[in-house]
Amino acid sequence: MTSVHLAQALAVLRLEWKKSFFSKRGLWVYLLALMPVALFTAHSLIQMARGRPCDFGQDTTIFATAFQVFYLRLLVFFGCVGIFMNLFRGEVLDRSLHYYFLAPIRREVLLAGKFAAGLIAACVVFTTSTFLQFVGLYMHFDSVTIRDYLINGHGLAHLGAYLGVTALACLGYGSVFAVAGIRYRNPIIPAAVILVWEGINGFLPPLLQKFSVIYYLKSLCPLEISPDVPKFFQLLAVNADPMPAIFAIPGLLIVSLAVLAAGAAWLRRTEINYAAE
Amino acid sequence: MNASGPRHIVFDNVSKFYGEVLGVNRVNLSIPPGITSLVGPNGSGKTTLMNLMTGLIRPSRGTIRIFGIAPDDPERLFREVGYCTSFDSFPRGMTGYQFVYSFLRLYGCGEADAQQLASRAIERVGMTEAANRKIAGYSKGMRQRIKLAQATCHGPSVLVLDEPLNGLDPLVRAETIALFKALAEDGMHIIISTHILHEVDAVSDQVILLSNGYVVAEGQIRGVRSEIQDQPMQIMVRCNKPAELAARLFGQEQILEARMHGDGGGLLIRTRDANQFYLTLNRIALNGISIEAVAPADDDANSVYEYLIGTSEAAS
DSSP states (O other): OOHHHHHHHHHHHHHHHHHHHHOGGGHHHHHHHHHHHHHHHHHHHHHHHHTOOOOHHHHHHHHHHIIIIIIIIIIIHHHHHHHHTHHHHHHHHTTOHHHHHTSSOOHHHHHHHHHHHHHHHHHHHHHHHHHHHHHHHHTTSOHHHHHIIIIISSHHHHHHHHHHHHHHHHHHHHHHHHHHHHHOSOTHHHHHHHHHHHHTGGGSOHHHHTTSSHHHHHHHOSSOOOTTSOHHHHHHHOOSSOOOHHHHHHHHHHHHHHHHHHHHHHHHHOOOOGGGO | OOOOOTTSEEEEEEEEEETTEEEEEEEEEEEOSEEEEEEOOTTSSHHHHHHHHTTSSOOSEEEEEETTBOTTOHHHHHHHEEEEOSOOOOOTTOBHHHHHHHHHHHTTOOHHHHHHHHHHHHHHTTOTTTTTSBGGGOOHHHHHHHHHHHHHTTOOSEEEEESTTTTOOHHHHHHHHHHHHHHHHTTOEEEEEOSBHHHHHHHOSEEEEEETTEEEEEEOHHHHHHHOTTSOEEEEEEESOHHHHHHHHTTOTTEEEEEEOTTSSEEEEEESOHHHHHHHHHHHHTTTOOEEEEEESSOSHHHHHHHHTOOOSBOO
């Protein structure tokens, strides 16, 4: 990428970031991100009202389970549908995509700028949510317990891992849905297909598992889910063949880049035909 | 218009199908500098040709080159080309200035250059006062003008304009036409689609007439008219004795009709052979009839359109 391409990608980013953060179409993404924060905070407030904190280890396992089964697979997933599918679909619905196509900018650079805008928005919204969930969950414990967990225990490492996994989830799902937004008119169908694909990941042969986002994310989560959760959820979250972080992170990056490269090829062939919408 | 040169816009056997529906078929054109009007009824393929030229759609067959550049090379193409589309839509929430400025940044312009170019382009279309208002609050004419500013802000060599005069009031319309003429005189290619035929005459150096996806005629209006052999030429003759002139002309083989003009000061002649008629008129004029003016009466875009496509004043 030359300096001109970089300047153009930044120009796209400047045009797009507000749309990614403040679009009316994306308001429900904030609701998705706030939902678990509200649940964990409510849990803590109830415990504080009762005057007795829960078992710290049990709460930590509950968080790990909710993070893998509920947060990554559903909330971050659908949040990325909302943010990234609109990068191109939103412009088509607004009939304004042609302005980008009439600028002297390679479509790969356009995709890079728009994807960067979406990624920044998704990362800010969902990593903030992860952090606030962490705070909300543990706020009913006394400061000594929390300090001990964070400083002497694995608390900070776990928090860092959850934040990192959240950001990587935004990257992985973001790339998939940015490209789906270029390729498909109706976001429901690709979202449903990918949701099923990600859902059955644990049942797929080892090679096929690697063509999903959740496989890498599960490998990077710091804790196993609770053994007390129903069998179905355990099947969703279990990773029989986890990949070390040193391979999982580059693996996810490679999958995301491959998806974006395919998207760039589609975008090069994309025509403006608003009448067909 | 078919002699191609390095600074021409060339369509080589271009066809575009939307599924089963024909957009344009077997188009061969070489468009020189100057103002070229695309004229034709709705669905004739005007916008399709413009969209093909600018890479918004891809040809099903054939090739297009603008100064030798393919439309699927946007990095080079849009340094040369500006396109003011007929889509009346804009990125959300922007002011006129932000709209022009932001897209200049996409061209790779630095902040200062983009500010200067945006201000200049906005001033050229007379939108300086409204530049900091939201586009959503603009009238149709203002939206047309800000689109025109955006299409011309980077100083393109080719300006493609889809119905650019729509929504403009008569004063702004005249100013805009003058702007197009000035740009064309500087050597710019200006391709305009319009449905207002009397403006085609006023604006165009050449026309391309389209019907049902086919190019039915191209070139300078007079050249196109002279090639329409099956329609007699109409010629207006202003003279001091129109009745006597009519009597003398009736005996001539090439004259099909001679009709007195409403004001009694001239004749409207229909002839199959204009050159022969002019020779005859020279002879008659020597015999006591004073000819004040002779001018073709049907070599305008409206007549040509009517002969070739066969509808009324507006191409719609």
